[in-house]
Amino acid sequence: MKRPLAPSRRVTIIDVAQHAQVSTTAVSKVLRNAYGVSPAMQAKVRQAIAELGYRPNAAARGMRGQTYTIGVMLPNIINPFFSQILDGLTEHLASTDYQVLLGPGCNGEEAEAKVTHAMIDRSMDGLILIAPVSSRAHLDYVAGTVPTVIVGRHGRSRAYDTVADDDFTGAALVVDHLADLGHRRIGHIDHGETDPDRIAEMPNAIRAAGYRHAMQARGLADHIDIASTTYTQEGGYLGAQQLLARPVRPTAIFAGADIVAMGALDAIDEAGLRVPEDISVAGYDNTTFAAFRPISLTSVDQAGYQIGANAARLLLDRIVDRTRPAAQVKLSPTLVPRRTTAPPAA
């Protein structure tokens, strides 16, 4: 650690300029790969930067130009699906000058507002909001203030781009898989939604709609049976209890999320039933634990990595041109059959 002994004042653009015998403007231009710098100048400046170990002060840059920071808001950090999105994002941004910073575990509109405001206050160059629950009004406000991409929500807006997996099709994949196995009484555990905006936009609502539609398409309209709880383990437990208490029990349960399926397994085990012999169970999200051998849960894999990569691409585009028309990217999920689904007992 070679450092001057002086009370280490941080190296500034002025130090670099003096060291390289050029103007600060020149240094600034080199930093931003801006137009109008001779190769000789480039070399001189880069060398000075390296020699002094200079790093630009992001706050100062932010006062005039960009901060080279992209904010990503996540609903929580435990869902591995988000981790995949993040991988796609960071990998796509790795070759750029942008740094990704995450807004931590928020749930509910208030927390989301706090995080989005914090990011705007910090002059971030662009925002990626993953599965936000905020109102349309808030999303429009955010997108009106800073380039924004919304991930995992189906509503479209002129103000922001969206990237989402096709949850409607994903639900159909599950229904078809179970129906192909011979199931007819296929129940669904849903995350209940009452707000009309949300019913139109939130993935959980789309999955429920996809379930209904697919059941009809398979001629199983009479067997549509939804337990409306929440996308939590507890919700899965309660939802499965409801479904198991029906006069005629379903032979398969489509849980709207893997974590919901975990709760369902609890209830099924408590009821003394076996999976998949007595009842099949499928989840959604293909979370890491779905693949663990003792669980081996049939699930739907969202193209997390691609979602992230697309979001990054759209955001960079929009930072360059804030006026281009909003884009909607929809990606296709795939079914991952495992050992929790099997033909129904004869």
Next chain:
Amino acid sequence: MKRPLAPSRRVTIIDVAQHAQVSTTAVSKVLRNAYGVSPAMQAKVRQAIAELGYRPNAAARGMRGQTYTIGVMLPNIINPFFSQILDGLTEHLASTDYQVLLGPGCNGEEAEAKVTHAMIDRSMDGLILIAPVSSRAHLDYVAGTVPTVIVGRHGRSRAYDTVADDDFTGAALVVDHLADLGHRRIGHIDHGETDPDRIAEMPNAIRAAGYRHAMQARGLADHIDIASTTYTQEGGYLGAQQLLARPVRPTAIFAGADIVAMGALDAIDEAGLRVPEDISVAGYDNTTFAAFRPISLTSVDQAGYQIGANAARLLLDRIVDRTRPAAQVKLSPTLVPRRTTAPPAA
């Protein structure tokens, strides 16, 4: 969204000052709860702030004073243990003016350096580094630049505070649990470490040392058997394969992390053995999935929430007084027995 039709320039401290008929200095003081403002001034300014919907520009604040931002570096976002730490952190910081931003999924020294630099470049007021793998030199450099707390690493330094769980004791909890059940041949799967600094500081190395020590303390020194791989599912798989191939097989495996235990279960299942009838398995971290019914893994719970809360407290202290002596907080883990451990076959 009532906003002026003008190309919405952001409200600044000058707008507030004019609106409240006071100086910008006064507004600044109110913002920072600084000394020397009359109640009347307070009221006037606060009202103006509310009426204009003013929010301070963090970049501008950072140029002279604080950014009110705390950076948290996480090794990855999928480990639920980190999520608990984060809960403790954010809850402790919720009542303050500080905003937490996360540095995303890094693995390896290079990525850690990138994130820590990015946080320093953005003038963050304090950093919390969770389970960093960087060299002591880099940690000292970071801590010398900005108030820093290191979480989950056992080395101490004058430059930074540390918060860690007592992995040595945690490993003993597992060994004692298994020995109490009657096991003698207890194998361990380790994340191999060669660097001397790391062997002294990294949790995995401490766990291995704790395992050795506890085995000796129970008079089982002859049965110490470590498969040195990595803390991954793959590492667990390979490690268990090694242990199962011994001339005399262990009756219990202590995996250094829950994810490692998942890999071990794969290998055990492949070998046609049952858990816990033929072999017991214990993990470490008490990750969310350990509690899922099909897994039900005996594990060690680290006091994640407390770790986070302590880290936040120490950091705030240090931001106030950068010269106070460094503190080391060590918290106690607890064993969570579940269904993967049982007495050995007779």
Next chain:
DNA sequence: ATGAAAGCGCTAACAA
């Protein structure tokens, strides 16, 4: 208790 004014490090407009 209050305010005027300097300046943090950088970028952008403009001059040369």
Next chain:
DNA sequence: TTGTTAGCGCTTTCAT
């Protein structure tokens, strides 16, 4: 192509 200069929005002396 290069350099000069004026701020960006805030905090911090330092007067008053």
